[in-house]
Amino acid sequence: MENPKIVWGIIGCGDVTEKKSGPAFNLIEDSQLLAVMRRDAVKAADYASRHQVPMWYSKADDLLGNSQLNAVYVATPPSSHLEYAVSALRSGKSVYVEKPVTLNSSEAELLLAVLNNTGGKLVVAHYRRRLPLFLKVKELIKTGEIGEVRTVQLRLWQSRSPELVTKAAGNWRTDPAVSGGGYFFDLAPHQLDLMLYFFGMPVSYHGLSLIQDSESTVADQTSGTILFENQVVFNGSWCFNVSPENQADRCEIVGNLGSITFSIFGNSLVVKTVSGEQELFFDPPEHIQLPMISSTVDYFLDRGPNPSSIEEAVVLMKIIDEFSKVRQI
Template sequence: MKKAHIKWGIIGCGDVTEKKSGPAFNKVSNSQLLAVMRRNGEKAADYARRHHVPLWYDDVNQLLLNSEINAIYIATPPSSHLEYAIRALKHGKAVYIEKPVTLNADEAIGLAVAVKQYQGKLVVAHYRRQLPMFLKIKEIIMEGVIGDIRLVDLRLWQSRSPDLVTQDASNWRTNPAVSGGGYFFDLSPHQLDLMLYFFGNPLSYSGFSQIQTPHGEVADQTRGVILFDNKVVFNGSWNFNVSKSDNVDSCEVVGELGSLIFSIFGNKMTLKNGDGEQEIFFTHPENIEHPMIANTVNYFLGKGTNPSSIEEAVTLMRIIDTFATVI
């Protein structure tokens, strides 16, 4: 994109944009949040007023027809991601899109085709890749501090109203037509994308889901295994039906010389090796997507590589679809 400045329009200025992402667009160099759009015009206007955004719309067509806007951030629920992303690409806009990138792998493949067809640029908001904590974890793995990696064990066990997500009246995350398939679809992209980021190409994977809760509409238990090209074995366990007292958010990476234990949604890492045991705490940015947005702006301006591509997201969605198969 031969632009000196990225001027953003947001489609869907809901909860995720209030602090995690929205304010960061004006904090990054060569970046400005110019407009927001929400179908509820009153809410769009309120967001624009509170965040000092110059323009607001209640019609996506008006947003996309604004020639000053050259990049679109899609922050709606997953069911509308594919439609909005393709429309933005058709209008020549670069796209930054929330996770999960689409409802399923087939839609992700369709989006990858559209990116090539319109010769566009698209970044998926797998923003944990750019947080200092996970950059440090990757550094430790790559430098062999705990030796060759043998296995990874991940557990995310939460109650039926997880503290990790915003609970609102509509609770679209448990509506499969809107979310793709419950809390697993909402939270696992963060975790599984990091596994791809750390360990590379998956050689094979298998898994299953089930609905344990009577009359449930979406799976509340998921299991999955990945074998990576480098022979690292990943085991994942997700439950969304346990007592709050049994909540777990843990990932353990075991190497030949030691291990790393950390929480995907926390800020502490424990390193164990021949030098003993060390706890390291990290402070996440005030706007947690800030580092990813900064890298995205650089990519859109032709100053860097894509920090999280649609091709990588296709692989991720294939894994998620496999794990999410209900038995």
């Protein structure tokens, strides 16, 4: 291919695309954002105008029918990820799809089957894998800075209206038909995918969810344990009904020679070893998905590996499904 370029269309140009991802497509070499789609034509046209995108559509089929596009970013809520990703793959386009990749593991397995049948390419937007902070965590683990990892303790406790969640898009995150579940489905994929990225494949996992708050319609308390092949044990706690004073976002990786502590949604880490304690700070990219999109472009152009595969996402969704089983008491 002469002067290869990935020419993008976005399906679902909502809040996540305003700054986190959308502008990044035109900031990467050999990448161009040509078209966007949103069911609300007025909002689609407005987005295209504000972001200097040449084309806009109000129907996904019209965007997918554009032969100038060779890649699609699916940025809708999870309930339509499978439909749009499958349609894009069958139209011969590569796919970059938001997390969680689907509503559940069964849908993720269907998407994997279609991907295999079409011979296409697909990347899941687990973009924290390419942020400097988490690359540093992976490096510290690999080089044995804290020795052999023994256990990981993760806590994400938020109020009934989490500060980590965008409010402008309404409350679809607590509608299981649209999101798959509650805030756990929206926030935990970032955290659990990083565990797979750091420690590899799990041997076993189990967990449970509860509806503790009588005003909640979805689970607001989740806990789970994962045993990895390298004998690392992970314990996670997610709670979305605490007071603002008790909110927490903390992950601690403990080895036999020290520990690494950081926030999944923060910008620093603390390394403790026998030689002392060090805190490292990281400036996130202005458009936080840019490093992952850049790696995705390289993969689509056969210049690098898949930075976040559907095979890994299937495992992730199986863990989420297991942790999300609501216990009745």
